[in-house]
Amino acid sequence: MAAQIMSKLWRFYLAHFSKTYVLNQLSRRAGECRQCGTCCVLGVPCPLLTRDKLCAVYGKCRPQVCRVFPIDQRDIDEVAAHGCRCGYYFPDEETREPRTWAPVSRPGGWAEGHSEETGL
Numbered sequence: 001m002a003a004q005i006m007s008k009l010w011r012f013y014l015a016h017f018s019k020t021y022v023l024n025q026l027s028r029r030a031g032e033c034r035q036c037g038t039c040c041v042l043g044v045p046c047p048l049l050t051r052d053k054l055c056a057v058y059g060k061c062r063p064q065v066c067r068v069f070p071i072d073q074r075d076i077d078e079v080a081a082h083g084c085r086c087g088y089y090f091p092d093e094e095t096r097e098p099r100t101w102a103p104v105s106r107p108g109g110w111a112e113g114h115s116e117e118t119g120l
């Protein structure tokens, strides 16, 4: 829990104060969001996550740090440690089996996908 909160703070720092690094990471990243919502519950569950596990501010004022998740392989590893698999991956760090899952169907806010503009 404490480690996940530290990771969350670190991502916040990167998203706001290390934009060049984040843009470089995003250019290396492949895959797509499965709209699983796992990144919304790492550490402390986000209060903006609805009971249906939808983002209440998606497409309106979703925080920048949410738009750029995952920034690093360790973010993806955190999702895995939470029992899920992020749809994104870093090809040069990829050691897993090829991904064969289908996108999670999410009516409502997440249906737009998690590919909103990063805001960077």
Ligand code: SF4
Residues within 6 Å of the ligand: 039, 040, 041, 046, 047, 048, 049, 050, 054, 055, 056, 057, 058, 062, 063, 066
């Ligand atoms: S995407 Fe929305 S629900 Fe998820 S952490 Fe960000 S603000 Fe919260």
Ligand code: SF4
Residues within 6 Å of the ligand: 032, 033, 034, 035, 036, 037, 038, 039, 040, 069, 070, 079, 085, 086, 087, 088, 114
């Ligand atoms: S696939 Fe990854 S980025 Fe998309 S909601 Fe799930 S954990 Fe977050």
